[in-house]
Amino acid sequence: MSINFVSLQMERSLELGNMTRVQEFVLLGLSTSPETREVLFAVFLTLYLLTLLENALIVFLVCSHTELHKPMYFFLGNLSCLEMCYVSVTMPSLLVGLWTGPYHVPFTACMTQLFFFIVLICTECTLLASMACDRYVAICRPLHYPLLMRPQVCLGLAGTSWLGGLLVSVAKTACIASLSYYGPNVLNHFFCDVSPLLNLSCTHVALTELVDFLSAIVIFCGTLLVSLASYSAIGVTVLRMPSAAARHKAFSTCASHLVVVGIFYSAALFIYCRPSRIRSMDLNKLLSVIYTVAPPMCNPVIYCLRNREVHAALLRTLRWT
Secondary structure, three states, X not given: OHHHHHHHHHHHHHHHHHOXXXXXXXXXXXXXXXXXXXXXXXXXXXXXXXXXXXHHHHHHHHHHOHHHOOHHHHHHHHHHHHHHHHHHHHHHHXXXXXXXXXXXXXXXXXXXXXHHHHHHHHHHHHHHHHHHHHHHHHHHOHHHHHHHOOHHHHHHHHHHHHHHHHHHHHHHHHHHHOOOOOOOOEEOOOOOOHHHHHHHOOOOOHHHHHHHXXXXXXXXXXXXXXXXXXXXXXXXXXHOOOOHHHHHHHHHHHHHHHHHHHHHHHHHHHHXXXXXXXXXXXXXXXXXXXXXXXXXXXXXXXXXXXXXXXHHHHHHHHHHO
């Protein structure tokens, strides 16, 4: 029995050795209908430019107005920088697919895009958790807020978020890039994502799926639990406030963050918190559009442009110009 198994493995190794490794992938894009692609191209190009403009405006306001040099706006500025990078990793390939139809992407370029995508999505998770902790300290521990959220702590939280995303991305991308790709090279997606790449692998992907699953548990579920715990404590504290005006003000500062967290995690957790071979690739693409386009575009409006301090800073900037 063992001899037969060894011989089968040797035959498989010889077959793989005689095959040519995939040098490029073909991205099918979001839609294959020419009529639909033209309309979607105009829509997503507008959304892309609007997203860049909104987030760049937030970064400019936070950097140029001293009254916004506070922990909450420090994290919002970091988030806006991240969103500009995040949307620029996936949106150009989506636009190219809508403009030209299915197109070829070199293997190295595909892995590079995957690397930056994982870095940014993991960093966003930890930044959202850091923002939830900031609101927890501000509402539940207001007297200790200047000490607990001093600049060194804020810089440490932001730096840890970026470093954590980098380390997770190195591990995941290395595992996926080390797989063998000898067969079909068509990715039914608009960018190089984890699930479609695993579907094309010719080798056993159990270890890679395990790494993907564990990182999803640690990053996605861990940061989500931190956010939920923070807002649960905030809810208890707010309900104990004697003043209705104080309760309304506290809830209004948290509601926007909860909306963004709900949109982001509901789509991301559905895809990543399980072994990543998803059969419904159309559903995968739809959810990918939601969490790659909606949060970067909506975050500046939800978080900042409804904020009175940011509103005042924006009006002053418009008067200066």
